[in-house]
Amino acid sequence: MAHQGEHNRMTDNNGGGGNxxxxxxxxxxxxxxxxxxxxxWDVDLTVPQGVLMALVGPNGAGKSTxxxxxxxxxxxxxxxxxxxxxxxxxxRDLVGYVPQRGSVDWDFPTTVxxxxxxxxxxxxxxxxxxxxxxxxxxxxxxxxxxxxxxAGRQISQLSGGQQxxxxxARALVQDARLYLMDxxxxxxxxxxxxxxxxxxxxxxxxxxxxxxxxxxxQTVTDYFDWTTLLNVEIVASGxxxxxxxxxxxxxxxxxxxxxxxxxxxxxx
Amino acid sequence: xxxxxxxxxxxxxxxxSIEAVNAFFRDPRTTARVVGVLIAIPAGMLGSxxxxxxxxxxxxxxxxxxxxxxxxxxxxxxxxxxxxxDLSSPWLIIGAAGAGVxxxxxxxxxxxxxxxxxxxxxxxAFPFLFALAVIFVARYVENVHMDExxxxxxxxxxxxxxxxxxxxxxxxxxxxxxxDPRAEIVRRCVNCVRDQINPxxxxxxxxxxxxxxxxxxxxEAYRAGFTTVRPVLVYWPKSVTVALVMxxxxxxxxxxxxxxxxxxxxxxxxxxxxxxxxTALNYALMVVVSLVAVGAFDAVGSILVxxxxxxxxATAYLLTNRLSRMVALSAxxxxxxxxxxxxxARGRLFGVLPLPGDWDTSISASxxxxxxxxxxxxxxxxxxxxxxAVWARRRxxxxxxxxxxxxxxxxxxxxxxxSRESLEAHIGWQPEKLAAVLDRLERSGRIEIDAGRINIxxxxxxxxxxxxxxxx
Ligand SMILES: Nc1ncnc2c1ncn2[C@@H]1O[C@H](COP(=O)(O)OP(=O)(O)OP(=O)(O)O)[C@@H](O)[C@H]1O
Ligand SMILES: [Mg+2]
Numbered sequence: 001m002a003h004q005g006e007h008n009r010m011t012d013n014n015g016g017g018g019n020x021x022x023x024x025x026x027x028x029x030x031x032x033x034x035x036x037x038x039x040x041w042d043v044d045l046t047v048p049q050g051v052l053m054a055l056v057g058p059n060g061a062g063k064s065t066x067x068x069x070x071x072x073x074x075x076x077x078x079x080x081x082x083x084x085x086x087x088x089x090x091x092r093d094l095v096g097y098v099p100q101r102g103s104v105d106w107d108f109p110t111t112v113x114x115x116x117x118x119x120x121x122x123x124x125x126x127x128x129x130x131x132x133x134x135x136x137x138x139x140x141x142x143x144x145x146x147x148x149x150x151a152g153r154q155i156s157q158l159s160g161g162q163q164x165x166x167x168x169a170r171a172l173v174q175d176a177r178l179y180l181m182d183x184x185x186x187x188x189x190x191x192x193x194x195x196x197x198x199x200x201x202x203x204x205x206x207x208x209x210x211x212x213x214x215x216x217x218q219t220v221t222d223y224f225d226w227t228t229l230l231n232v233e234i235v236a237s238g239x240x241x242x243x244x245x246x247x248x249x250x251x252x253x254x255x256x257x258x259x260x261x262x263x264x265x266x267x268x
Numbered sequence: 269x270x271x272x273x274x275x276x277x278x279x280x281x282x283x284x285s286i287e288a289v290n291a292f293f294r295d296p297r298t299t300a301r302v303v304g305v306l307i308a309i310p311a312g313m314l315g316s317x318x319x320x321x322x323x324x325x326x327x328x329x330x331x332x333x334x335x336x337x338x339x340x341x342x343x344x345x346x347x348x349x350x351x352x353x354d355l356s357s358p359w360l361i362i363g364a365a366g367a368g369v370x371x372x373x374x375x376x377x378x379x380x381x382x383x384x385x386x387x388x389x390x391x392x393a394f395p396f397l398f399a400l401a402v403i404f405v406a407r408y409v410e411n412v413h414m415d416e417x418x419x420x421x422x423x424x425x426x427x428x429x430x431x432x433x434x435x436x437x438x439x440x441x442x443x444x445x446x447x448d449p450r451a452e453i454v455r456r457c458v459n460c461v462r463d464q465i466n467p468x469x470x471x472x473x474x475x476x477x478x479x480x481x482x483x484x485x486x487x488e489a490y491r492a493g494f495t496t497v498r499p500v501l502v503y504w505p506k507s508v509t510v511a512l513v514m515x516x517x518x519x520x521x522x523x524x525x526x527x528x529x530x531x532x533x534x535x536x537x538x539x540x541x542x543x544x545x546x547t548a549l550n551y552a553l554m555v556v557v558s559l560v561a562v563g564a565f566d567a568v569g570s571i572l573v574x575x576x577x578x579x580x581x582a583t584a585y586l587l588t589n590r591l592s593r594m595v596a597l598s599a600x601x602x603x604x605x606x607x608x609x610x611x612x613a614r615g616r617l618f619g620v621l622p623l624p625g626d627w628d629t630s631i632s633a634s635x636x637x638x639x640x641x642x643x644x645x646x647x648x649x650x651x652x653x654x655x656x657a658v659w660a661r662r663r664x665x666x667x668x669x670x671x672x673x674x675x676x677x678x679x680x681x682x683x684x685x686x687s688r689e690s691l692e693a694h695i696g697w698q699p700e701k702l703a704a705v706l707d708r709l710e711r712s713g714r715i716e717i718d719a720g721r722i723n724i725x726x727x728x729x730x731x732x733x734x735x736x737x738x739x740x
Contacts, residue, residue: 035382071541089543097541104535108320109585109594121531122542127524154589170538 022084024049024178024209025070030079032062032069039065041232043079047211049177051226052204054214054240058253061231063213064100067180071097083178093122096176098167100183106156112166113138113151119170141173144199161188168196172203179203179210186215197223220244269358270432273509277434277502286436289502299428299505300631301610306511307564308576308602308635310518312584314557315577315602316595319585320533324578325387329375329394330368330554331561331573336401337367338562343408361510361562368558369551371397422569424507425613425631431503439486439499446478450494454479507567514563521556522595525549530591568632576602579639583646586653601642609635667708668735674705675714675732678724686722 025047032040040062047053055063068074070081072088083091096119116138117130124130142148145165150158158166164184171179185193200223203210214220220227220240227243229235229252236248280289293299318327341363345351353360371394378389423430444451455474457467465471484492486499522529532539532546539546557577564573580602584594611619613634615627648655677695678686686694692702706722709715714728724732 068537071537073537073540092541092543095541097538099535099537103537105320108534109589109591110530110534111589114590115534118531118535118538121527121539121544124527126528129527 022049023047023082024051024084025211026082026085027066027070028080030066030069030081031077032065032074033077038077038232040069040230043230043234045228045234045237047178047209047226047228049084049209050204050207051209052200052224053209053211053226053228054220054224055211055228055230056214056217056220056244056252057230057235061252063230064182066230067097067182067211067213070180071095093174094177096171096174096179098171098179098181098184101160101164101167101186106158106163108155110155111151112147112153112155112158113142115155115166116141116169116173119173122174138169138173141169144172145169146195161192164188165192165196168199172199177208179208181210181212183213183215185212217249269506269509269513272513273432273504273506274434276509276512277436277504280504281436281502286500286502293428293431293503293505293508296425296428297610297614299508300424301607303424303427303505303507303511303567304606304609304631304635305603306508306515307560307567308580308606309599310515310556310560311564311573311576312580312598312600312602313522313595314518314553314560315581316584316591316598317529317533317553318557318577319581320591322386324574325390326372326375326554327557327561327577328574329371329390330558331565331570333367333371333394333397333401334364334558334561334565335367335570336397336404337363337365337370337558338565339401339404339409340367343404347408361559364562364565365555365558367397368554368561372551372554422565422567422572422632424567427505427507427567429505430507431505433485433487433501433503435486435499435501437500439497441486442484442489442494444478444481444484444494446481448481450480451478452480453477507563510566511563514560518556518560521552525552526592526595529553568635572632572636575636575639576606579636579643580605583639583643586646586650602639605639605642606635609638612638670701670705671709671714672732672735674702674709675724675728678715678722679729679732682724687720688722691722 023046025045027043027045030040030043030045031038043066045066055066057063065074069076070083070088081088084094088095113135117134119141120130120134120137124134139148139151142151145168147162147165147169150162155163155166164187168181168184171181184196188196200210200212204225212224214224221244224240226238227240228237229243229248231252231254235252236243236245277289284292293302315324315327318324338360341357341360342353344363345353345357345359374393374397375386375389378384378392379386384392446453453476456477457472457474459465459471459473460467460469463471480492484494486495486497487501489495490498528539528544528549531542532544532549536546561570561573564576568576580598581594583601584597587597588594608618610631611617612623613627613629613631615623615625617623646654649657651657674691674695677691688702688706691706692699695702697705706715706717709728710717712727714725714731716723716725
């Protein structure tokens with residue numbers, strides 16, 4: 001990036017404040033491998049503050065891997081990640097994570113409210129239990145995703161879309177500045193999808209940065225003002241207008257142009 | 269351990285008279301129950317987490333491989349430090365905890381190779397470690413009291429007899445040295461064995477040794493006749509101390525790390541992203557599980573330990589939607605199983621119903637049976653997910669459904685006149701089934717039968733409308 005030096009200088013005065021030029025996420029030369037087989041390869045990516053970004057790419061492109069590597073959930077083979085100018089380990093409370101829905105045991109003996117409260121565990125020290133204040137915050141987050149009536153339910157008694165919204169509420173309750181969401185639209189109906197998009201736009205309105213792994217090429221231009229195309233390596237990244245082009249999609253998805261045209265519709 | 273035990277004795281004699289304490293533990297019933305409950309509580313609590321982490325079998329593996337830790341520690345103690353530790357020695361307990369961790373590491377190594385799944389990895393790692401232990405016992409450990417029964421089902425029944433005696437009051441311990449008049453000096457041939465000669469052989473060389481020198485506790489000194497002062501003693505079962513300490517360690521661990529255990533069990537990724545360390549916590553959990561397994565090993569043997577971890581936890585899982593309640597219920601159910609298990613071993617079901625015949629059987633096995641009885645009762649009768657409740661709900665739903673089919677038919681063809689016969693032909697049910705449904709509908713006032721003509725009533729319409737609304 002051309003403004004590398006400038007960014008670094010600015011990021012030195014930490015992640016707070018409303019510094020518009022500050023990068024929410026800055027990834028340099030990141031490589032992650034499973035058993036010496038790279039899942040993402042030398043990725044450079046910068047995400048400016050306040051964007052609503054789609055992370056798009058075919059199955060196995062490394063989207064989940066990229067997010068997990070940022071969060072330190074899997075070891076990085078090379079490269080560096082900084083969040084608001086700080087290494088992730090020192091910026092944890094600035095980041096909220098919405099994992100793919102299948103990643104937990106839904107038969108676990110716990111309630112919806114309880115799961116959302118877990119989003120606040122990061123701020124509790126050893127020996128501190130979540131109390132009234134935490135429950136109130138969690139309840140407020142549940143209201144935002146219209147799940148307040150389900151607070152006391154065991155989580156297996158939720159539909160797929162409700163489970164997804166529970167995860168979303170758990171991230172919202174963290175009141176993070178950067179959100180990383182892995183396929184929040186998977187298996188949700190049109191109404192829930194609308195509701196989630198409204199929440200995402202609201203987050204953006206409040207100067208939050210949101211990165212969303214997204215599969216539906218039809219809606220990318222509608223929902224997101226920033227797009228990154230990934231297939232092991234970064235194909236393109238920038239404002240959706242200039243990035244989400246037929247040319248780039250073909251590079252990302254390979255295969256026939258017809259297929260890409262069909263999935264992208266007449267959008268580009 | 270001995271120091272902790274002295275504290276316990278001190279505490280117990282403050283709360284009750286010395287005679288009462290002695291009488292309490294001299295009763296095999298109470299001691300067995302106390303030990304059983306003290307194992308069931310920590311095992312039940314830890315078992316809840318193991319169950320939810322999909323590590324139920326890990327507790328079985330650990331309860332076997334702790335034997336290796338015990339044996340290795342025993343060999344080191346006897347060979348290199350010339351000590352004779354017993355199962356309540358802290359060194360053996362540390363060895364056992366180490367073996368538990370080694371089991372988990374080995375399992376994870378096999379698993380990380382990507383060639384085996386977790387169950388297969390466990391199946392490879394733990395028999396290997398257990399087999400090593402068996403060979404070490406046979407090869408290096410002589411005259412140690414470790415018979416097969418003890419390994420199989422433990423010695424909870426005789427826990428009352430294996431005691432330390434603690435003097436109450438100021439008694440001096442007695443030290444016998446070689447120049448003491450009470451010392452027994454014997455002559456020992458130093459080269460008889462080596463040169464294979466008879467002690468009467470003139471070539472035999474002798475030294476004089478003191479055969480009874482050493483330090484004697486007041487109780488031992490009195491028994492050996494070195495003193496006429498008879499100390500007041502409290503006989504404290506060793507396994508009570510071990511089990512109590514393990515129960516305290518486990519309870520403390522869970523109380524301190526409840527939040528951490530919960531989040532790393534439910535969602536390790538979230539936990540890690542929030543800065544928790546799921547791996548470290550996992551090993552800590554395994555250490556605590558190993559500690560409880562050693563305590564349990566002595567009392568109930570290695571095979572049945574898994575039952576104490578898993579059966580109460582599985583029962584509690586059926587009863588509640590909250591982790592904290594599951595942990596508490598699991599401890600309570602385990603304790604109940606251990607308590608009534610003793611009675612079962614002596615031929616009384618739930619402590620009251622006498623069983624026929626001369627009933628005197630393994631206590632630990634009976635405790636496990638009792639836990640299983642509780643599990644089956646809950647499985648059948650739990651109000652939420654019990655089989656009986658589910659069956660009743662299904663039956664109710666099925667009935668409602670056939671009622672509604674019939675009402676729907678009457679409603680659909682409201683202008684036709686129906687009799688039993690025409691309905692039977694239309695709906696195609698057996699006459700008995702049709703009669704039962706009509707009977708139910710008439711009794712609840714949802715149809716009217718007037719001179720053989722069947723009509724849907726107003727209440728029938730309401731009921732049908734409600735059903736339609738609830739299903740769409
Ligand atoms: N735990 C793992 N062990 C080994 N390989 C893995 C593991 N997780 C992912 N991979 C491999 O890494 C590559 C990237 O996977 P990743 O889950 O990041 O893809 P993705 O873009 O999120 O795909 P999807 O759209 O299907 O969610 C894939 O080839 C996958 O097979
Ligand atoms: Mg993925």
